[in-house]
Every structure is written in C-alpha cells, then in structure tokens.
Amino acid sequence: MGSNVVVFVSYLLLMGFVWLCEAHTFYVGGKDGWVLQPVDGLNRWAGEIRFQINDTVIFRYKKGEDSVLVVNKRDYYDCNKTNPIDNLTDGNSSLTLTRSGEFFFISGHADNCEKGQKLIIIVMSPQHSKPPTVIPPPPPPPSPSPTSSTPLSPAPAPAPAQTPDKSTAMAVHASVGTLWGSALLLAPLFMMSLG
Template identity: 55%
Template sequence: MSSSALFLGLMFLLTPLLLLSSSSQALDFHVGGKDGWVLKPSDYYNHWAQRNRFQVNDTLNFKYNKKRDSVLVVKKEDYDSCNIDNPKQKMDDGDSSFKLGDSGLYFFITGNVDHCKQGQKLIVLVMAVRHHNPPSTVVVPPSQAPESGLWPPLIHSSGLDAPAPSPSKASCVGVSVGFGVVVWIGLMFGGFVY
C-alpha cells in the first residue's frame, strides 16, 4: 500500500473521531458579547440566542454591574410578566455562570423590573439529544416558513415550562455503530487506492 493510500485511510479513520470529540465538547457563551448583561445591548438578547445552538452542558456567562443588576432564572410566566419575586435561581456576583444541564427552554430576566420591562431578558433553547436515528433533512414548505424571514424562527415565550429530562447513556449506541461503519468504509477505500 502506498503512503498516499495509507494517509487517505488514516484520514477516513481519524476524521470521525475529531468530529465526535469536537461536537461533544461543552461551549462557553458570553451573553451580550462585549456589552455584557445590560439594558440596551448592541444586539438584542433573543436575536443573539437564535443565532447560537446551545447544547446540554454548555455554559452561559453573564457579566454585569453587581451593584445595579442581577440575573434571575425564572418560569415562563415570570418571564412574561417580569416578576422578580419568585426566581428559580438568583445570580448577583457581577460575573455569573449558568450551566445548561438539560434540554428545553430556559428563561432569564434582570433583577431590575424596569429594565426587564424594557427588554433585558433572554430565552435560551437547549437542543435535545437524539436518541434513535441520525438527523434527517427537514424540508419546510413555503407555506410554513416563518414570516419574519429569519431562520430558525423567532422563539416566543409560549411552549415548554421546564427543561426536558437528560438523555440516557443508551444514546451513545448509535454513535458507536455509525463510527464502526465509517471505519469499515475507510479501510475498504484505503485498501483499493494504490
């Protein structure tokens, strides 16, 4: 077997491992970017959230003036009404991190009611881990496309109340089977190149 065939075979073997390791790594997201958690960021929080894909174990980092602000994790109803009296969690140290432990919707508001009513709040959708089949291509008919022209569609505050349960360890079976098929194809293809 030539060195180029060996190289090509190794690439087929290592590429899935690199993709697998990079896709399962948790990410840190800085809410509000350089502006941080403020009343009027340069990019509205929910627009920012729609452009990102959040997964289980990712972390949201909130930076703010701890003398004037805080971050509250709340239920949907409290998000809608800017109710600061019953948070699930309160963060007020000026440099707060929140780990996204489950898939589903998370609702964040500022501890300042007036700022909340002016839009300092955030909805984060954490992607669910697929348990069975690999993802398939989804075709959205033009009649069902969002009117705003933004894709993915805007997240509205209706929907789930609490995050979905974490995936089971059985979800790794599909990954190992898929990896085995890729290894087999790599070995077969690498053996035929001279």
C-alpha cells in the first residue's frame, strides 16, 4: 500500500514538473490583436512578457486586409517589406519561437509599418529563463563586547523583492487541464489498488 502512495505522489509531481516546463501560447496585442493602434502598443505588450524557446505567438487580424511579415532587424527599422523571412497571411497566423534572441515583425499592409504596426519579441535564452533566486543576507554579527575596539560595518541591505511577471495572464495553460484530468482519471485506479 505504501508503494502505491509513493507512485501516485511521484506521478503528480512529475506532471507538475512537465506543466512548468511546457511552452505557452500568446495572442499578439492581447484582446486587440495585430492592429495598427492597439490600446497598450505592440512593443509595450511584448515587453511585459518573458518569452521562452518553443512558445507560440498568434497574430489575429482580418484576412486579406493585413498580414504579418517576419523580417530581419534592418528591414524592421526601415519598414522594408520586399524581402521577408516569412509572410503570414491567413488572419490567424501562429509562429513558434524556436530560438533565443530577437524576432522582428512588421505589417505587410500599405504603410501600417511606418505608422507603427511593428513588433520586436525577445526570447530568453534557457539559462536566463527564470528570475534569479533572491538569497537572504547573512545574519548580522553578534554585538561587540564593551571591551572590543573593532568597528563594525553596517549589514548589507536586503535584495529587492522580485515582482511577478504579467505574462501569465495571457498564457494559455492547456496542460493544467491535462494534469488534473490525468489525476482525476488515475485517482479511482489508485483507490481501487488500496482496497
């Protein structure tokens, strides 16, 4: 019976780890989508998200009225539409971010790029994917005795607290359902093995 509990708990821990390591899906521009003037601005939207390798971005726009061009850095700043790396035109275009670094996107419609419809996404490298762990400062040294003449330096200030990342609100966490669905399906089997 004890080994069954260990197996079940191990499974739940493994599923939780898999969920934490999975990629996420983000809708470019949030609720506004890939439009000329989204409420928050496209680069502001992207700047609030910590993109990881294998995340997917989805561009939503009216098919036939706009498109998304994946371009190099120079073409991004020049709004050059003549030599895109990729041309997304179906109105619900998705792109998986397969490497770390910068990705550049511009609108393929008329002069929308010149009017500001462009986006830079920065994908974190694997070694920078998680915020650094805050290590608490060492405890202060004991108070000196009245006979001691050695001056003490002040203790270092504590590290600033890490603020949570706003990207989790936009991520689609389909694996949460998978995790809990699997647990609910396996729970009766586990209970039957106990009895």
